[in-house]
Amino acid sequence: MNKHALKALEYKKIKLQLINYTASSLGKSWIEELQPSGDLAEVKKLQEETDEGATVLRLKGSVPFGGITDVRPGLKRSKIGSILQAKELIDIADTIRGIRLMKSFILDLVESEEIELPILTGLVGEMEVPGGLERKIRSAIDDQGGVMDSASTALRHIRGQIRTFDSRVKQKLDNIVHSNGKMLSEAIITIRNDRQVIPVKQEYRASFGGIVHDQSASGATLFIEPQAIVDLNNQLSEARAKERHEIERILRVLSEGTAEYADSLLESVENLAHLDFIFSKASYAHQMKATRPKLNDQGIIQLKKARHPLISPEKVVPIDVVFDEQIHALIITGPNTGGKTVSLKTTGLITLMAQSGLQIPAEEGSEISVFKKIFADIGDEQSIEQSLSTFSSHMTNIVGILKEVDFQSLVLFDELGAGTDPQEGAALSIAILDAVYGRGATIICTTHYSELKAYAYERTGVMNASVEFDVETLSPTYRLLLGVPGRSNAFEISKKLGLPADIIEDARLQISQETNQIDKMIASLEKNRKAAEIEEENARRLKLDAEEKETALTKKLNDLERNKEQILKQAREKAERAVKEARQEAEEIIEELRNFKNRGQVKEHQLIDAKTRLSHALDSLGQQDRQVSAAPVAHQVTGFTQGDHVKILSFGQEGYIVEKINDHEYLVQAGILKMNVAEGDLKRVKEEKKVRPVVNVRTSGTTVKPELDLRGERYEDAMLKVEKYLDEALLAGFPRVSIIHGKGTGALRKGVSQLIERHPRVKSSRLGSQGEGGSGVTVVDFK
Incomplete structure (x- = not known):
């Protein structure tokens, strides 16, 4: 990467900030050697490791780096037969302990949270922990580095x-x-x-x-x-x-014992340094509320609310920067101290950060292109030592850029062509931009020259931009406005400051008609942009209001549905209780009549009274039967077919239609039970929940396989599938099935084992043999 660009964009200051988040000198050495990469695959890996570190910090808050020091000099000396000092040996023991804790921390986190951290687990997986050496050192040397009597x-x-x-x-x-x-x-x-x-x-x-x-x-x-x-x-x-x-x-x-493990410990310490580097990047990202950018190598840049990382969060003004498939050059115009250079530096420095594997201070969804080369010509380049003027120094730098620039380059020009005659400077700027753009480079250029405002309108792939200036307050807002060239605002500012109107009007007459027309066009564009921003804000508010109302209505509808279900359920329960009571009373009356008949003691008034009571009970029974049948009408669907997934309303149990018994009754399979159920007591479950009919499982042999593959499934989904599969396999008549859960972290295997132990129809289970898949498969035998 171009050293001049790194210096001009103050990349070193980012590294100095990053060093503050390291836990040891190990991570500092990595940061000191850090350079942006121009390889897309490497940058993606660097961003992935930072993201993994951020995930760990989000879940745990901190990482155990305590006691770890750079013991590489002592390890190397032990390899050549040197006798290490007691303090060096206790530092090695402390570092071995740090390796052990870090390895357990990462591996336990992966298993307990069931997350994927391939880079971190790969690093700790390579780290050996010579526990025996640690114990020997600690049994001989105390924490202060003194050799103990023992x-x-x-x-x-x-x-x-x-x-x-x-x-x-x-x-x-x-x-x-x-x-x-x-x-x-x-x-x-x-x-x-x-x-x-x-x-x-x-x-x-x-x-x-x-x-x-x-x-x-x-x-x-x-x-x-x-x-x-x-x-x-x-x-x-x-x-x-x-x-x-x-x-x-x-x-x-002890030194000779250390020498035996020196090579593996050196590798482990290097991995610790890498881990320290990763978590320092993650901590830095957390501190500045950074996000992981999307990456490409096509020159596409989409920065949303990007912030310069070296400006105080209280003062920085976020900007949007857009380079798409069509736009590859941005010409930024506007007054001095308006923020042009800050906008240019923000884009360049954020690109360097992203290519170093650092998350960027911008909103989610931002995208960065990975460039092979980044060039910058920024600021006052005057060189007293070389007796070069500002213009000469700029030209010397630009000549060097032109020798190396290509289609995989990002070029940043600050005040291109400044320091010489305006007319010649503008002409040179246009020629230089044409040369760089013609080689396919991506360009950001700031300028005062009004000739460059027309540059974007005359060439495809070039966009104007400007920094906003508030004429009312006579101060810049530092906002970057895309698609609108900047104005000098000299006349408006002079008018505000009290310059007589006749002098201002005379000055306007000195400017060419074309310049005045361009100024009016820019003013119109600014006015239209502000109007569009107001309309956009209004539309956003309306959208939010509509979404809130939709959410409220959806909630009310759901509440109504829940209440409706509850009312119907209560009505059914009340009707069922009444039917039960009426039937019981009718049975008691009939039994009473039988007893009277057997004793031969039936009197006329007793018979009349019993008939009257029986008549009332039967009337009540008929009425309640009609209520029970009517209660679930909203859910009834007539004409059930074999295999339909249904719910038995009186039990709340789900099952499947086995066959139709008559016009009003069906045979239903619910779990391991089969029962006759009235049509009015059945409700069809939604079609997406429908599965193949259980009745066909045993006969066709096509719907249930003798094995279930859970690999790639989430834990909760996998447990539901296992529970359902065991029931289906039992109904299919399988004496034995295999459940493939893979080896992985062991979480799925453990969950499957626990579920099987609770199942009442499982006779025994075991892990698969060598030919059956080993510990990645559990074999289940049914009773």
Whole structure:
């Protein structure tokens, strides 16, 4: 990628912002080497990994990077036989722990959330965790990098001796200090040359004997190791030398163990660096509310509400930028400080971000083209060192661009042709634009030249744009207006500031008629655009109102349907209770009459009374029967056919028509039960729920297969299919079936196993053998 363009667009500042989101120096090294890619496939992969990182952060909020450091120098030294320091070894143990936690974190997330993270799982899948090495290091070295007594039996014994000798030396010196206080400069014990000594006055040197290790600057005090402790100090020094040798031996053994895993750990650390880089990109995207862009390599750019990433969110003004199959050049005109350069830089910098795998500060649905080369000629290019003027420096840069530009290039010209005579500058600008556009490049150009406003109207594939200026407030709005060239607004601004009208009118006469006509045309375009924006906003509001009303009406309709169902259900239940009571009363009356007859004690008034009660019960029964039949009329559909999917209203159970018994009754299969049901008690289920008739499953053998393939199914859908399939397989008479769930994360296999265990008709189940699909298949035997 062109270094001049990266500098002009301030790409380095994006990298500096991104570094703030890294968890370790590992990720920082990746960001320091980050460069935009011109390969579409590579950019898609970079964007995919950022999106996976964003998914993890959305679900979990953070990632476990604690304790991870760059241990690559120590690992490389261990490979060539160097002895690592204790601090280096404990850093390696901490990093191994970080590898273990990161691997578990990603794999557990994939399984628990049932999501696909192929790039992240691929990275952690390659990471080996030498747990044995981690345990050995931690059993020998503490968190502060000190070798512990438990590192070896020999070290524990040596340190015991050191403590004993040290205690004896201190005890003897304490006695000497307390009994000879007047001979000492101070009643203290101090250290010289790693030996414990006391400060003795010069005149008492002979009273102590031993070894003089140092003296004060004045010579009045000698730091003496008394003869009485020389032997003990020698023993202490020897013990400390043994301690150093034993620690060196322990570190050598641990370093040799580290060397065995150095290659795999180096690869794992590199993957950790990649992961740190991915999650820093995801965190950066989250912070600036960025989105993943669509990608192409056809020069198509569709930026919606794009924001410059280096401008404060409170100040930045979003812009829309459009390059489609027809438009490949954008000419932006307008006043100074109006936002032309910001619009140009926003497009260029966002393109660089997207080609670096970063999400972009724009709305969802934005699209970016991947360019092989990006060129920029921006700002004051004056070079004092090379004695070049602004114009000369611009031309030098443009000459370099013309040597390399092609159809896979994005070229950004800021104030093209500036710094020289306006007439010549405009002519040069047109010629340069023609040359670059003729090579198929995509162009964004800002300019003051009015001649370039007509450039877009005279050439296909070129669009005018401008930055909006509010004449009322005499300030730019920084909005980019596509399809409308900019005006200088000099006359309007002068009028607002109080310049006499006659002077303004005289100035207008100095301008050619063509220029005035163009100015009027632009003003008309701006007026029409504003009117169109108002109409668009009104249409948007009307659409929102219509959608809200539609939602409200739909809700009311659904409520009515639910109430209707509830009312009908209550009516049916009431009628059924009344029928049941009437039938029961009729049966009681008939039984009473039979008892009277058997006893031969039937009296006339009893018979009349019983007949009257029976008549009333039968009338009530007939009335309620009619109510029961009438209640579900809204749902009844006559003429059921074999295989129709129906609901038995009195039970609330669904089933299938097996056959028609008579004009008013059908044989219905509901689960494993068959029953005769009156036509009035049946309701047809919607056609989309209709399946092949259960009655044909057993005989035709065409609707149910001896195996069910769940691969690619969502978990919930798969469980519903398994439950339904088991019932159908039972009805089909299969003694054994196979359920193919694949290996994957194991979630489907676990769900299938749990469902089968609860099924009352399953005799046993097992995973498939080698020839049956192995652990990707569950074989089920029925009772």
